[in-house]
Amino acid sequence: MTPQDMNARIVRYGELQPCKTAFIDAHTPGSNQKENFTIIGGGVSESPDQHVHITIPHGFNIGAAGQPPKCRNSMHNHRTAEVFFILSGRWRFFWGEKGDAGEVILEEGDIFNIPTNIFRGFENIGTDYGMIMAILGGDDAGGGVIWAPHVIEDAKDHGLILGENGKLYDSKKGESLPEGVNPMPLLTKEELAKVDCPTTSDVIGGYVRRYLDMVALANDGAVKVIGETGIIRDKPGFEVDFLTRANATEEKHAHDKPSVLMPVKGHWRVDWEGGSAILAPGDTMSVPENLAHSAVPSMTGEAAMYQVIATDDPAGQTWQG
Incomplete structure (x- = not known):
C-alpha cells in the first residue's frame, strides 16, 4: 500500500x-x-x-x-x-x-x-x-x-x-x-x-485500568487490556492491546480485520511494505486488514500506544468474568 x-x-x-x-x-x-x-x-x-x-x-x-x-x-x-x-x-x-x-x-x-x-x-x-x-x-x-x-x-x-x-x-x-x-x-x-x-x-x-499498572505489565510482554483473555475480560466486538517500548517489536504482523493505532505517549514509527509513518499522541491510524505492519517508538523517552482490533463478537458488552 x-x-x-x-x-x-x-x-x-x-x-x-x-x-x-x-x-x-x-x-x-x-x-x-x-x-x-x-x-x-x-x-x-x-x-x-x-x-x-x-x-x-x-x-x-x-x-x-x-x-x-x-x-x-x-x-x-x-x-x-x-x-x-x-x-x-x-x-x-x-x-x-x-x-x-x-x-x-x-x-x-x-x-x-x-x-x-x-x-x-x-x-x-x-x-x-x-x-x-x-x-x-x-x-x-x-x-x-x-x-x-x-x-x-x-x-x-x-x-x-x-x-x-x-x-x-x-x-x-x-x-x-x-x-x-x-x-x-x-x-x-x-x-x-x-x-x-x-x-x-x-x-x-x-x-478501570490504570496507566502505570499497564506499563508495569508491559515489561513482561504483551498486554491485552480488553478481550476474552484481557485484564478486563469482555467481548464488546473489539479487543484493545497496550503497547510500550518494552513490548513493541519490529517484527511485522497482520490482522484479518481492521485495526487502529492510537498513541498516548511518545512518537511511534509504523512500517509496512511500501512505506512508513510517524504517529504522535492524539493521532489515529487505521490499518487495513491483512496488511503486514510493525509499530515501535521512534524517539527516546516514554512511549505508550493503544491498539484496537475488530473481532467477530457481537457489538456490545456481552459478559465479564
Whole structure:
C-alpha cells in the first residue's frame, strides 16, 4: 500500500474537526463548551454538522471529546460498549440517573470500559483543555444515545428538541419538529427501573485500568487490556492491546480485520511494505486488514500506544468474568 493510500487513513490530532452541536445538551450551561469528534465510523452524533474523518467500516467507531475545565457531558446510556482512555487532562466519570451513584477519577493514559445499560457522564476537572479518546461498539454505534429524562427536559428549556427520529432541532435557529415527527419520549419509570446502577467498587474493580499498572505489565510482554483473555475480560466486538517500548517489536504482523493505532505517549514509527509513518499522541491510524505492519517508538523517552482490533463478537458488552 502506497504512503498516499495510508496517509488517507491517518487522522492527525491537529487536523481534528470538532462539532459543538453534536448532542442535545449543546446549549445547556455547563455542557455548552463541549467539542465532539468522529474520527472513524458514523459515531453517535445527533447533529448533521458532525464531520466524519474516515468513513470506512471497521466494526467499531473511534471518536473523541474535548472539553475545557469544569465542562461536563450529561447523563446518557449506550446499547453497546463505550471505552475511553485519557489523552490529556484529569477527568471525573460518574454514573446513575442523576450522576450520584458513584464516580472515579482518571488520569492520562488510564482506560475505562464503561458497562452498558448504565447512565454515565464525565467532566474535565483539570486546569487545562482536556481530551478523551473513545471506542464505541458496532458500525452504527448502537443506534444512538439514550438520555436521562432530566437532560431532555433541561435541553428543551434552552432551545433544543430531540425528535423521535434521533435528530436535533434548534429553536434558536428557527427550527421546529417536522410534521409527523414527535419529540423523543422520556423513559418511563418502568424503563428507568431496568437501567443498572452498579456500586463504585464493582465499576472500578471490573472496568478501570490504570496507566502505570499497564506499563508495569508491559515489561513482561504483551498486554491485552480488553478481550476474552484481557485484564478486563469482555467481548464488546473489539479487543484493545497496550503497547510500550518494552513490548513493541519490529517484527511485522497482520490482522484479518481492521485495526487502529492510537498513541498516548511518545512518537511511534509504523512500517509496512511500501512505506512508513510517524504517529504522535492524539493521532489515529487505521490499518487495513491483512496488511503486514510493525509499530515501535521512534524517539527516546516514554512511549505508550493503544491498539484496537475488530473481532467477530457481537457489538456490545456481552459478559465479564
